[in-house]
Amino acid sequence: MADRSTNKLGRRAFLAGSAAALASPALAQDVNGAGTTEIERELNSAVRRNISSFRTLDWQPYFSNLSGGAILVDLSSRALHYWQETGTYHLYPCSVPLTEDLTRRGRTSVTLKDPSPDWRPTPSMKKRNPEWPDYVGPGPDNPLGTRSMHLSWQYYRIHGTHDTRKIGRRSSNGCIGLYNEHVEELYEMVQVGAQVLLI
Incomplete structure (x- = not known):
């Protein structure tokens, strides 16, 4: 028994x-x-x-050096890779543009770091979504989250988001989105002038 x-x-x-x-x-x-x-x-x-999609990568196939740091965004795997000048490596899940026509690929750089972003829809966003507000100030309802890094391409940014459901998905209007805690960490490390490559 x-x-x-x-x-x-x-x-x-x-x-x-x-x-x-x-x-x-x-x-x-x-x-x-x-x-x-x-x-x-x-x-x-x-x-x-x-x-x-979250495998680690080496920087050498994508950049000739790490001067100023280097960001690689892999749009298909929805991952942002960052190498500091020292070679220290960081990997973050991200959101990417909804459609191919909103997607931009190629080389750019960080031109401005915004510690308290406000948001205005672009003209094309407003045309697609006329019900959207014309302006959202910094704070909890801001679509750019708690930090934003402007790229040399007009209207394109790497930024945070309060809507965590978007991360790992095709969900943006062109920008690269990160969890707020990740964008805050990245923001502290990235220098203006850092190389950025979207593939």
């Missing part, structure tokens, strides 16, 4: 443990597959697709 209850408990513990493993975040999984069980290997093949 004792053996049966122990056996039931063992089965329950195994099922609970399996459910916990399935529910655990993708980043907690061992994506290398070394020393994993068959179930973990199956999970990892699915997990790879989910986190492949």
Whole structure:
């Protein structure tokens, strides 16, 4: 009798443990597959697709130097990579433009750092969305979040957002959006003149 209850408990513990493993975040999984069980290997093949966009990159294929720091935005993987002049590397999930016609690729640079951004819709945004306000001052309702870095392209910025649902998605009108805590961290490191490449 004792053996049966122990056996039931063992089965329950195994099922609970399996459910916990399935529910655990993708980043907690061992994506290398070394020393994993068959179930973990199956999970990892699915997990790879989910986190492949957040693989680390080297700066050399994209920049000739790190003078002033370098930002690479990978629009397809929705990730922003930043290398400080020292080579220290940072990786952030981001939001990217909704459609290809709103997307701009190529080389630009940071021209202005705004510690308390206000927002005005561009003429094309206002045309598409006439109900939008003409102006939103700094604060909790500001679409640019808590920090903004202007690029040399008119109307394009790297900025924060209070709408965290947008991160990791095609959701912007052309800008690159970050979680507010990430844009605040990046803002402190980035210098005006930093190289920026959108691919």
